[in-house]
Amino acid sequence: xxxxxxxxPFHRAGENPTLCFERDLELIEWLDRTGYDEVxxxxxxxxxxxxxxxxxxxIAAAAGRxxxxxxxxxxxxxxxxxxxxxxxxxALLDHLTRGRVMLGCGxxxxxxxxxxxxxxxxxQRRQMVEGVKAIMRLFTxxxxxxxxxxxxRLNDAHLQVKPYQQPHMPIFVANTISPSGMVAAGxxxxxxxxxxxxxxGGLEGLPKRWAVAEExxxxxxxxxxxxxxxxxxxxxxxxxxKEALEDIREGGNSWIQDYFIDTLGAKIQFEEYPGQPREExxxxxxxxxxxxxxxxxxxxxxxxxEVQEASGGFGGLLGLAHEWASREKTLRSYELFAxxxxxxxxxTVAEIEYSQRWAAGQRELLFNKSxxxxxxxxxxxxxxxxAMGEKPSExxxxxxxxxxx
Numbered sequence: 001x002x003x004x005x006x007x008x009p010f011h012r013a014g015e016n017p018t019l020c021f022e023r024d025l026e027l028i029e030w031l032d033r034t035g036y037d038e039v040x041x042x043x044x045x046x047x048x049x050x051x052x053x054x055x056x057x058x059i060a061a062a063a064g065r066x067x068x069x070x071x072x073x074x075x076x077x078x079x080x081x082x083x084x085x086x087x088x089x090x091a092l093l094d095h096l097t098r099g100r101v102m103l104g105c106g107x108x109x110x111x112x113x114x115x116x117x118x119x120x121x122x123x124q125r126r127q128m129v130e131g132v133k134a135i136m137r138l139f140t141x142x143x144x145x146x147x148x149x150x151x152x153r154l155n156d157a158h159l160q161v162k163p164y165q166q167p168h169m170p171i172f173v174a175n176t177i178s179p180s181g182m183v184a185a186g187x188x189x190x191x192x193x194x195x196x197x198x199x200x201g202g203l204e205g206l207p208k209r210w211a212v213a214e215e216x217x218x219x220x221x222x223x224x225x226x227x228x229x230x231x232x233x234x235x236x237x238x239x240x241x242k243e244a245l246e247d248i249r250e251g252g253n254s255w256i257q258d259y260f261i262d263t264l265g266a267k268i269q270f271e272e273y274p275g276q277p278r279e280e281x282x283x284x285x286x287x288x289x290x291x292x293x294x295x296x297x298x299x300x301x302x303x304x305x306e307v308q309e310a311s312g313g314f315g316g317l318l319g320l321a322h323e324w325a326s327r328e329k330t331l332r333s334y335e336l337f338a339x340x341x342x343x344x345x346x347x348t349v350a351e352i353e354y355s356q357r358w359a360a361g362q363r364e365l366l367f368n369k370s371x372x373x374x375x376x377x378x379x380x381x382x383x384x385x386x387a388m389g390e391k392p393s394e395x396x397x398x399x400x401x402x403x404x405x
Contacts, residue, residue: 001345002316003337004038005031006074006195006232009321010255013048013263020051025062027321030331032066034338040074040104040172040193040230040318046112049259056089063097072102074193075174078131079108079124080117082152086131087138087159094164101165104193105132106174106181110264119151125180127151132173132188139168172230175209182209186216191228193318203290206231206311227315231307234292235319237336238329241295245287247333248294251324252283283324297340304345 007027011020028039041058044050052058055073062071071093076086086103094101107124108114114121130149137145144156163169172191175181185192192213194206210229217224234252238244260266261278287294293303304317319337323330343349359366385391 001314001342002037002230003342003345004036004040004070004316004318005321006040006042006193006230006318007052007321008042008044008050008074009052009323010049010259011051011323012254012258017051021058023323023327024052024058024321025065027331027334028062028069028071029065030334032069034335035342036069036334036338038070038072038102038316038318040072040102042074042109043077043080044110044113046116047110047259047263049263050110056093059093059101060096063093063100068100070100070102071097072170072172073104074195075104075106075172077108077113078105078135079119079127079151080113081131083131083134083149084138084152084154084157087135090169091139091159091161091163094169095161097164099164099169102170102172103135103168104172104174105135109174109176123150125178125184128173129184129187132171132184132190136168136171136188139163170228172228179209179212182213183216185224186213186218186222187220189217189220189222189224191230191315192224193230193232194314195232203307203310206307210312225315226313229314230316230318231311231314232318232320233307234286234294234322234324235300235333235337236292236294236322236325236330237297237300237333237341239296241299244294244296244333245284247325247329248322249283251322252286255322255324256281256283256286297336300337300341301344304341 005027007024009020009024011017031039039062041055041062042050042052043055045053055076059071059073073090078086090101090103105128107128108119108121111121114124127150131152134145134147134149134152134154138157138159139162142158144158145154146156147154170191171188172193173181173184173188174193174195175185176196181192181194194209210226213224236244236248238247257278261281283292283294286292290303290306293300295303307317308314319334325333
């Protein structure tokens with residue numbers, strides 16, 4: 001399983017943006033050092049909280065500060081751009097990073113962005129698929145491509161430089177509440193970023209959503225793989241669940257209430273509490289119904305296994321990057337996850353744990369053999385010194401009990 005983050009990012013309105021960007025870059029450096037596999041970076045242009053406007057520029061900056069982590073757009077809003085420009089920029093990034101780039105695509109998440117650009121929100125999803133098809137053709141076809149699209153035109157277009165990864169870098173599409181993302185993934189034969197798995201009913205509907213992707217892929221002569229399915233969930237770990245919840249409560253409530261409800265106007269309703277007041281829309285509710293992984297490393301391992309079983313299997317888990325806790329606690333959460341959770345799903349500790357259990361089961365036999373070896377060495381030394389006509393040092397007469405732990 002792959003592990004990483006989905007960096008929208010979320011910063012409370014009113015903070016110094018320069019420092020926010022620097023913290024985001026430092027976080028990616030930390031993830032690179034601690035062994036995470038990938039990070040997806042968002043594109044937004046309004047509403048105050050999600051302030052990265054160009055994933056490709058941000059990826060270029062992050063690439064120079066990291067060594068191995070994969071860097072992707074999460075996601076580039078395809079209807080906002082001519083697909084030719086997207087294809088050219090990500091092909092260039094792919095070369096500059098020696099193949100560390102991924103292309104995540106979406107229709108555009110914020111209605112305010114579409115409004116400013118004069119884009120009809122009812123057409124965005126169709127335009128995304130249309131644009132990604134053009135991008136794939138530019139990546140893979142030789143010669144000129146001419147397309148008279150609904151929101152762009154290409155005349156004998158071609159890329160001077162194809163992607164570094166062949167035939168192209170991994171491509172993902174975002175899936176939120178509606179099935180359109182899964183339909184798009186099936187039609188395009190690409191990966192999926194399930195960015196609303198934490199929403200009410202998100203996890204329960206995952207098997208049906210994946211079935212939509214498979215059915216659509218079959219209709220279009222494509223295939224989709226669960227290995228390229230990424231699940232996005234908020235995550236925070238600490239030494240106890242109580243501590244973890246206390247770490248994030250204030251920041252998490254602000255994220256839900258100040259951003260999703262007060263800024264975006266989201267009508268968040270939990271199924272068991274329809275029409276719930278704003279002040280009851282809390283991070284505790286979200287955690288309580290399994291919409292976030294908050295607790296200890298053991299809690300995280302248990303929950304990921306539950307999501308695996310509920311979904312039928314997926315290829316990667318992305319933590320929804322947050323500043324809902326202090327910086328120190330946030331970085332420690334990522335480290336706890338890397339030290340104790342990731343290895344359980346990557347096959348890196350099974351043999352270590354087996355070896356420990358094997359040694360523990362043989363401890364009496366192995367310890368006695370160790371003692372016998374030590375005693376033999378001591379006797380050999382004693383005999384050697386006596387053969388030389390010398391008195392052995394005191395260590396040669398040390399009783400066995402003195403070398404027991």
